[in-house]
Amino acid sequence: MKVSLEEVTKVFDGGVTALDALSLEIQDGEFFALLGPSGCGKTTLLRTIAGLETASSGSLRIGDRDVTRVPPGARDVAMVFQDYALFPHMTVADNIAYPLRIKKVGRAERRAKAAATGEGLSLGGLMERRPAQLSGGQQQRVALARAMAAQPTVFLLDEPLSNLDARLRLEARTFLKKLQHDLGVTTVFVTHDQAEALALADRIAVMESGRIRQLGTPREVFQRPANVFVAGFIGSTPMNLLAGECVPGDGETATSWGHQIDVAGVRLPVPEDIVTELTPGDKVIVGIRPEYLTESEDGIKGTVEIVENLGTTSLVTLTTTGPSVQLTVPEGREPEPGATLHVTPAPGRLLVYRADDGELIDAP
Amino acid sequence: MAHQTAQRSLAGDVPGGGDRRQGLAFVVPALLLVTVFLILPALWTLYLGLTDYRLTGVQAAHPKVVGTANYTHALGDKDFRDALGRTLLFVLGSAIIGQNVLGFLLAWTLRSARRWARALVETLVLLAWILPGVVVAWLWIAFLKDQGGTLNAILHTPGRDWWFDHPMGSLIVFNVWRGTAFSMMLFTAALSSVPPSQLESARLAGASGWQQLRDVVLPGIRGHILTNTLLISLWTFNDFTPYLITKGEPHGASAVLPVYIYLTALPGERLGFASAISLIMLVINLLLALAYIRILRRRA
Numbered sequence: 001m002k003v004s005l006e007e008v009t010k011v012f013d014g015g016v017t018a019l020d021a022l023s024l025e026i027q028d029g030e031f032f033a034l035l036g037p038s039g040c041g042k043t044t045l046l047r048t049i050a051g052l053e054t055a056s057s058g059s060l061r062i063g064d065r066d067v068t069r070v071p072p073g074a075r076d077v078a079m080v081f082q083d084y085a086l087f088p089h090m091t092v093a094d095n096i097a098y099p100l101r102i103k104k105v106g107r108a109e110r111r112a113k114a115a116a117t118g119e120g121l122s123l124g125g126l127m128e129r130r131p132a133q134l135s136g137g138q139q140q141r142v143a144l145a146r147a148m149a150a151q152p153t154v155f156l157l158d159e160p161l162s163n164l165d166a167r168l169r170l171e172a173r174t175f176l177k178k179l180q181h182d183l184g185v186t187t188v189f190v191t192h193d194q195a196e197a198l199a200l201a202d203r204i205a206v207m208e209s210g211r212i213r214q215l216g217t218p219r220e221v222f223q224r225p226a227n228v229f230v231a232g233f234i235g236s237t238p239m240n241l242l243a244g245e246c247v248p249g250d251g252e253t254a255t256s257w258g259h260q261i262d263v264a265g266v267r268l269p270v271p272e273d274i275v276t277e278l279t280p281g282d283k284v285i286v287g288i289r290p291e292y293l294t295e296s297e298d299g300i301k302g303t304v305e306i307v308e309n310l311g312t313t314s315l316v317t318l319t320t321t322g323p324s325v326q327l328t329v330p331e332g333r334e335p336e337p338g339a340t341l342h343v344t345p346a347p348g349r350l351l352v353y354r355a356d357d358g359e360l361i362d363a364p
Numbered sequence: 365m366a367h368q369t370a371q372r373s374l375a376g377d378v379p380g381g382g383d384r385r386q387g388l389a390f391v392v393p394a395l396l397l398v399t400v401f402l403i404l405p406a407l408w409t410l411y412l413g414l415t416d417y418r419l420t421g422v423q424a425a426h427p428k429v430v431g432t433a434n435y436t437h438a439l440g441d442k443d444f445r446d447a448l449g450r451t452l453l454f455v456l457g458s459a460i461i462g463q464n465v466l467g468f469l470l471a472w473t474l475r476s477a478r479r480w481a482r483a484l485v486e487t488l489v490l491l492a493w494i495l496p497g498v499v500v501a502w503l504w505i506a507f508l509k510d511q512g513g514t515l516n517a518i519l520h521t522p523g524r525d526w527w528f529d530h531p532m533g534s535l536i537v538f539n540v541w542r543g544t545a546f547s548m549m550l551f552t553a554a555l556s557s558v559p560p561s562q563l564e565s566a567r568l569a570g571a572s573g574w575q576q577l578r579d580v581v582l583p584g585i586r587g588h589i590l591t592n593t594l595l596i597s598l599w600t601f602n603d604f605t606p607y608l609i610t611k612g613e614p615h616g617a618s619a620v621l622p623v624y625i626y627l628t629a630l631p632g633e634r635l636g637f638a639s640a641i642s643l644i645m646l647v648i649n650l651l652l653a654l655a656y657i658r659i660l661r662r663r664a
Contacts, residue, residue: 052564073570085561089583098579099569150569 001063001153001186002028003049008058010044010210018044020210021058026188026203031180033201034190037233041210042190043158049188050079050156062154073102078147079156082163084139086131092118092142093127099150117145121179137168144179155180157189161196173199194234198222206230224351228285228358231351237290237315240325243355246270246282261286261352264322266300271350273363283355290315292349293327299344300325304335318343406646412639419633427636434640443616444641447624450532451601454539454620457532459600462540464593467547471555472577474548486548493545501608504538527610531618535606543600547592554588555581587660594656598649621645 003026010019018041026032034042047053049060051072060068067075078099086095093114094101100110118127121141131139140160147155160176161169177200180187191197197204198218206214206221206229214226225231231239244263259278260267263286270278278284291313302318302325313328318341327343335341352361413434417427438444470489474482492500507514510525526534558581566576582589604622606612612619612627619627625645629638 050564050568052567072564072568077568079565079568081561081565083559083561085559085565087562087565087580087583089586098566102566102569102571102575146565 002026002061003154003186003188004061005045005049006059006061008045008048008055008060010041010048010053011056018210019048019055022210022212024205024212024215026186028186029184030186031177031200031202032186032188033197033204034188034207035194035197035204035233036192036207038192040207042192042207044210045207046079046156046158046188046190049154050077051075052079075154076152077154077156078150078152079158080140080143080147080160082159084131084143084163086139086142086146088131091128091130092123092134095131095142096123096145096149098146103150113149114145117149118142120148121145136164137172140164140172148183153186155183155185155187157187159191160189161191162193176200195236198234206233224360225287226360228287228353231287231353235289237310237326237328240286240288240290240293240327241353242286242288242323242325244268244284244286246278246280246284248280264300264320266298268345268350271348271352274352274361276364277361278352284361285353285355285358287351287353288345288349290326290328292346293325293343294346295329296342296344299342301340301342304337304339304341307334307337309334316341409639409642409646412636413643414640415636417636417639419630419635421633423636430636434637435644437637438641438644443624446616447619447621450619451621453532454536454603454606455597455600457536458539459543459596460593462536463544463547463596463600464589466540467544467592468551468589470544470548471551472581474552475555489545489548492542497605497608500538500542501605504534504609508534527618528614531610531614535610535618535620538609539600539603539605542605543596547596550588550592551585554585557588558584590656590659594652598652601649601652602645 003024005022005024007021007023008019009017009021011017020041022041022045034045036042044053048055049062051067051070055068058068059066062075062077087098090098093111096117097110097114100113105113115124115127118124121144123138123141123145126134126138126142131142134142140163157176161172164172173196180200189200198221201218203215203217204221205212208229214221214230216226221230221234225234225239228241232241242263244261246259247262247267249260259270259275259280261270261278261284262268268286300318300320302320304316305319305324306317308315308317310328312331314331314334316327316329316335318325318327325343329335353359354361412427414429414431415427416423416430416434418424470485474485477485495503505527508526510516510523510528513524513526515526516522516524562580562584563576566580571579602622603620604626606618606620607623607626610618612623616624616627621641622645625638625641628634628641632638
């Protein structure tokens with residue numbers, strides 16, 4: 001079922017604005033991530049869709065039905081909480097069957113349904129246990145089963161993987177993606193982990209201060225962050241964001257469109273597609289991922305300060321005359337600390353942001 | 365030798381190990397206090413309960429040991445059984461039902477109340493609890509007085525003597541008023557231990573307020589309910605404040621067990637018999653406490 005929000009604002013009693021006139025459309029069957037740092041409003045947004053918070057203004061629709069003022073139990077949504085919120089005094093079977101019990105489904109039928117749902121999530125042998133007797137991963141599957149049992153039209157997951165240890169988290173991630181794919185139910189999940197959002201979601205909304213800063217597929221958000229905030233937030237190694245200035249080109253290429261960008265005394269060519277958008281004197285921020293910086297003859301010069309081993313690559317931090325710069329090098333190619341290195345951006349990987357508002361300069 | 369002692373002291377870092385004499389030195393003062401103020405009086409009561417000791421007269425100077433006569437007499441005595449019955453009514457009405465239910469309802473309602481409203485109600489309820497017994501006794505005498513009593517003024521029923529007409533009912537209402545604060549505080553703490561996400565899960569499933577209470581809250585705070593019920597039962601069972609209000613009047617109709625013991629021992633002068641009843645009361649207390657510990661252990 002489609003979920004649409006129109007100008008939804010949520011102001012808490014204390015006067016804190018958690019959602020600021022936020023509009024969003026989540027397609028039917030989509031696996032949708034709300035991503036952002038803590039306090040950005042992503043959990044409030046999820047809870048507003050659930051009905052656990054009521055929007056201060058604006059409207060919320062699930063399918064064609066306006067549910068802005070509908071209580072949570074009547075919205076036909078199910079939520080899996082960060083702590084799973086299983087009822088500790090009930091068995092796994094009773095936990096899974098609970099939504100059906102509230103809906104007054106007969107005892108035999110709800111037992112059968114709970115058993116079938118549990119079976120589907122490999123909980124078959126655990127139906128008579130209490131939540132305290134289960135591992136974290138099993139508890140999560142019980143919570144998922146409870147959410148699925150009533151066959152809701154929308155699934156809401158609050159930080160679904162954050163309570164699992166690192167190894168289990170990867171397993172659960174794959175499992176969750178497959179489950180969502182198989183069920184085909186519209187699923188919205190909240191996470192502060194950009195890798196999780198990139199791995200799971202069909203589309204991601206990156207949020208900050210109650211607004212969506214970028215909405216797009218994982219590829220779009222990763223390759224072309226729409227502003228400095230998203231650029232700094234997405235990516236397992238943080239993007240290099242270097243202050244620079246547009247200057248007239250030097251030498252024979254110094255035509256009116258031959259501008260360059262001066263970063264810490266190094267001149268970088270302006271990407272061709274945005275050449276018309278810049279005039280000399282413009283202050284900019286250059287964004288370049290560590291993965292897209294390569295060693296070269298010239299370019300930004302720096303001294304190797306720290307080398308961090310990431311497994312198949314190493315993250316190298318360079319001190320330059322300006323801000324420090326990070327790049328990754330393949331394994332076996334790690335430089336010694338103290339060595340001097342020149343690096344340039346790989347062609348087509350340079351992003352240029354306006355210094356004043358931090359927005360990406362796009363092709364006209 | 366010194367070397368050996370040092371080693372044993374080191375072993376003392378491990379629970380269960382250590383120097384016995386050193387450990388004993390730490391607990392002896394406490395044991396002495398317990399012996400002087402708890403065990404000796406209890407043994408003395410046990411002894412008195414076996415005699416016909418009285419406050420004045422021949423038996424005061426030369427009490428005779430009468431064996432278990434006091435106990436057999438007590439169990440057959442109508443006054444004693446009436447007092448016990450009143451006490452059970454008092455405990456059931458004012459503690460197990462009154463304070464428990466009202467305390468829970470207050471805690472449950474105040475959870476979602478505005479901050480100032482909660483502070484106001486909590487202060488008022490707590491005030492009833494922290495005021496000295498003598499003060500609240502006088503307040504309630506004045507409140508329910510036949511001539512010029514506050515309740516009569518409110519209800520326009522001048523001359524109605526509540527304490528005389530409904531002594532036990534009035535005591536129960538009084539004790540609910542006086543003691544609810546503890547239950548309210550305990551349940552407030554208990555409710556805050558129920559994870560909000562569990563309540564929200566139930567709400568998302570469509571559970572009504574009552575269903576959330578039945579399926580999530582009450583099972584979640586079962587242990588707290590048990591602890592609270594047993595504590596307030598014991599306190600109410602042993603409460604002597606009723607004496608400050610009614611002195612057991614009219615004609616012993618409000619004499620709960622502690623009041624009955626006092627009336628028997630001091631104005632009644634039958635110290636031996638009163639000691640026997642005290643011991644019976646002690647045994648009932650012990651049984652309640654044992655039941656409490658057993659149930660708590662089983663939960664753990």
